[in-house]
Amino acid sequence: MIEQNSLVEYGARRVIITITAVVCALLEIIDTTIVNVAINDMRGSLGATLNEVSWVITAYAIANVIIVPMTSWLSQQFGRTNYFATSIILFTVSSFLCGNATSIGELIIFRFMQGLGGGALLVTSQTIITEIYPQEKRPMAQAIYTLGVIVGPTLGPPLGGYIIEHYAWPYIFYINIPVGIIAALLTMVYVKSPKYAEKRKASEVxxxxxxxxxxxxxxxxxxxxxxxxxxxxxxxxxxxxxxxxxxxxxxxxxxxxxxxxxVVELRVLKNSNLRIGVVLSFIMGFGLYGSTFVIPLYTQSILGWNAQQAGLLMVPSTLVVAFMMPIVGQLIQKGVSQKLLISGGMLIFFIYCLGSYKIITPSTGGDNFFWVLMIRGVGLGFLSVPVAVMSLSTLKGPQIGQGAAFSGMMRQLGGSFGVALISTFISRQNMKHRSNLVSKLNIYDPDVQHRIASLKAGFMAKGMPSNTAEATAYKLLDGSISLQSTVLSYMDVFLWVGVMFLACVPIVIFFVKSAKNKVSLSDAAH
Structure with a gap:
């Protein structure tokens, strides 16, 4: 058994532990996206191909997903404080090694090691933050933790872009080192470890x-x-x-x-709220990482922005999430139905997707996204904390830790599915729309001929020879078709992601059970 009451902290000690845990979770999440903007610099520096350097991202993600469901068991084997401090040290040392890598093979290995340390930070931080707050303030604790999870993917690209522009790619890893050293020291001094049952012998593992x-x-x-x-x-x-x-x-x-x-207790999934919560965590990860991926992709591919500009576009939306978190935490503490909050969040996220679908055109600028991204922030604010609380609300004791690990893993996998499926969907829809547009473009059509002639005349007026001007006119027309088909593909993405969120509303309304008692999140992610 675990002595839960001894874990609650007050005053400055609680503030220090909270900041330490949130920063660790934030570092882990930021490192999933900060590398994306440094790919080209790494290729040039290490003499690697694009396929080879993409493994820098893949290795980290694979290590993350492997370690997350094992965090509960590993904490019990080695003790919470020891495991968390060791994970921070592994993450920090790996960050130093990544920055000093002299070949792509070394960098991939060190990134995998960094992912093993980082994945543990994510779930264990949630546990620590939850347990140091009294039971009545735990929804607020979840809000504080979730803020880091939501902010991280957005901060990665602009921060990485700034570092690449002003320094060099190794510094995207070096910035973790001072923070990691301080976090490890604070963990060893301030974080308490619960008293677990006797750990397993090697033969029983x-x-x-x-x-x-x-x-x-x-x-x-x-x-x-x-x-x-x-x-x-x-x-x-x-x-x-x-x-x-x-x-x-x-x-x-x-x-x-x-x-x-x-090593992973699957029987905990017999709980209906956790089963639905795991599904909703997957969908939330899909929406969070998918929308964090698709809008910067649109601004970079259509508007020609760099990664730093594209990342900064998402910052106001993230600030709205930060503003919403304490409000939602207070609403849960006052007894507002989690069903109502989650359903409302799903509907608001659908409105964001529909708004994005409506405004996208080849001439849509970044300013046009401001208000729809504000709506996204409100939707994620209503979703994130209630899903975490609802998933664990009808679990008891050590089951809560296993439930938190499942939710964390499914959120990560949801993000991976989101990025992979959206990439494939955009590629295939792009080909489909291009084929449809080309089939309707008859070169013998008078309107088409007039358009080509007009473009040709314009180019010739600038001094181009006749044959070059005609070829350039056709190339420009082809580029216009490609642009239109790409925009139509992005519209399809927003429409179908919105439909997916809308379809979840009745599932939440009819299948989520209300907890008979006040929500207890003690032992989360043990």
């Missing part, structure tokens, strides 16, 4: 379960990261890994349901 988990989620994460790039199931590696992911998942579930000391 579920080594097979750990191996199957790594095989299943590692293969799945690779497929999601590399699928579009490798043409999905036309690639033999993707096919083999899909089979391994399927078999690994099947035998992992069998192992965890039959072994006496499972």
């Amino acid at each position: 579920d080594w097979l379960g750990i191996g199957l988990l790594a095989l299943a989620v590692g293969s799945l994460q690779y497929i999601l990261e590399k699928g579009q790039e490798e043409d999905w199931f036309a690639n033999n590696t993707i096919v083999v890994l899909a089979i391994l992911a399927g078999l690994g998942t099947f035998f992992f579930i069998w192992r965890e349901l039959t072994y006496k000391y499972p």
Whole structure:
């Protein structure tokens, strides 16, 4: 058993622990996106191909997804304080090694190590923040933690862009070092470890379960990261890994349901609120990371912005989320139905998607996105904390830790699915729309001929020869078609993501059960 009351902190001590945990979670999330803007610089510095350097992102994501569901078990094996401090140290040392890597192979290995340390920070930070607050203030604690999770993906690109522009790519890793050192020291001084039941002997450890988990989620994460790039199931590696992911998942579930000391307790998913919460966490990750991915992609590919400009566009929306978090935390503490808040958040996020669908045109500028992004911030504010609270609301004791780990893993996987599926969807819809537009463009049509002649005359007036002017006119027309088809693809993305969120509203209304007692989030993510 765990002595829960001894973990509650007050005054300056609670403030220090809260800041430490939030900063650690924020560092982990920022590092998932900050590298994206440094890819080209890394390629030039390390002499790597685009395919090789993309593994810097993939290795971190795979390590994250493997370690998150194991955090509960690892905390019990080594003690909360020891495990959290060790994870911070591993993350910090790996950051230093990443910045000093002299080859792409070294950088990939060090990024995987960084991901193993970082994944632990994410869930364990949630646990620590939850447990140091009294029960009546735990929804507010969830709001503080979730703020870091929401802010991180948005801050990565502009921060990375600024560092690349003014310094060099190793500094996107070096900035973690002073923060990591301070966080590790504060953890060892201030963070208390619960008293767990006796840890397992080496012979009782579920080594097979750990191996199957790594095989299943590692293969799945690779497929999601590399699928579009490798043409999905036309690639033999993707096919083999899909089979391994399927078999690994099947035998992992069998192992965890039959072994006496499972590394992940799957039976906790019998709880209906947690099952729905896991699904909603997946969808929320899909929407959060998907929208953080698609709008910067639009501004960069259509408007020609750089990564720093594209990232800064998302900052006001993130500030709205920050503003909403304490409000939503107070509403939950005052007894406002989590069903109502989650349903409202889903509807507001649908409105954001519909608004984005309506405003996108080839001439849409960044300013046009301001108000729809404000709506996005309000929607995520209403969703994030209630989903976390609702998922764990009808669990008790150590079940809550397992539930938090599942939710964290599914949010990460939701983000990976979101980016992978949106990338593929945009690519395929782009081809479809281009084909439709070209089929309706008849070069013998008088309007088309008039347009070409007009463009040709304009180019000739600037001194171009006749044949060059005509070729340039056709090229310009082709570029216009490509632009239109790309914009139509982005419109489709917003429409279908919005429909997905809208479809979740009745699921929340009819299937989420209200907790009979006040929400208790003690032991979250043990």
